[in-house]
Amino acid sequence: MSKRKKCTVCDKALAACICQHITKIDSAIELIILQHPSEVKNAIGTARILNLSLPQCQIIIGEDFTGNAQLNDRLNDPTKQCFLLYPSEDSIAAETLAGNENLDVDNGALDTHINRTFILLDGTWRKAFKMYQSSVNLQSIPAVRLNAQQQSQYTIRQTSIEGGLSTVEAGFLLLSTLDQDKHKYQPLLTAFEYMINFQIAQMPEGLFNKNYK
Numbered sequence: 001m002s003k004r005k006k007c008t009v010c011d012k013a014l015a016a017c018i019c020q021h022i023t024k025i026d027s028a029i030e031l032i033i034l035q036h037p038s039e040v041k042n043a044i045g046t047a048r049i050l051n052l053s054l055p056q057c058q059i060i061i062g063e064d065f066t067g068n069a070q071l072n073d074r075l076n077d078p079t080k081q082c083f084l085l086y087p088s089e090d091s092i093a094a095e096t097l098a099g100n101e102n103l104d105v106d107n108g109a110l111d112t113h114i115n116r117t118f119i120l121l122d123g124t125w126r127k128a129f130k131m132y133q134s135s136v137n138l139q140s141i142p143a144v145r146l147n148a149q150q151q152s153q154y155t156i157r158q159t160s161i162e163g164g165l166s167t168v169e170a171g172f173l174l175l176s177t178l179d180q181d182k183h184k185y186q187p188l189l190t191a192f193e194y195m196i197n198f199q200i201a202q203m204p205e206g207l208f209n210k211n212y213k
């Protein structure tokens with residue numbers, strides 16, 4: 001395979017660089033994206049859009065995060081309350097957290113010293129399931145789910161993957177629900193659409209596989 005030159009900022013091939021389509025969004029919500037190793041080299045991976053657009057978004061690569069010091073530091077930080085975006089049985093609806101900036105879900109009290117961090121799993125549905133199953137530390141933090149109806153509005157769009165949303169779409173829905181502001185986060189989708197349209201234009205008709213996350 002030939003080594004293609006990459007943009008050092010967005011890590012895409014130079015011709016596919018998305019940097020000029022990225023808009024910095026002034027969001028106070030902290031995101032941690034746990035990226036499956038199989039997504040790292042995915043040319044159409046979308047986690048990078050969140051990472052480049054949001055001031056407080058970091059990516060950690062791995063599969064089993066049980067002993068991941070970087071993640072565990074955050075989970076054990078008493079000034080942070082962490083939530084995992086994952087549709088487990090006992091997950092809470094993202095809407096219930098909207099506007100309650102500092103709601104401590106354990107005791108229902110408002111605590112102004114607690115910042116909320118949301119953890120997203122970046123991988124196919126199957127890989128995300130595996131990450132969740134193997135990462136014991138992720139199973140003990142509250143899980144948050146997106147609104148199913150809103151989610152289906154997005155999955156009918158041409159840009160959506162089979163059986164779920166791309167990571168940037170999930171991030172958009174989560175953040176816009178929490179902040180109750182779709183307009184603010186719209187640039188995430190604009191960058192995403194540019195990236196997808198570029199990829200479609202690169203491929204012979206019918207060959208675009210919906211393998212992006």
Ligand SMILES: [Zn+2]
Nearest residue numbers: 007010017019
């Ligand atoms: Zn770039």
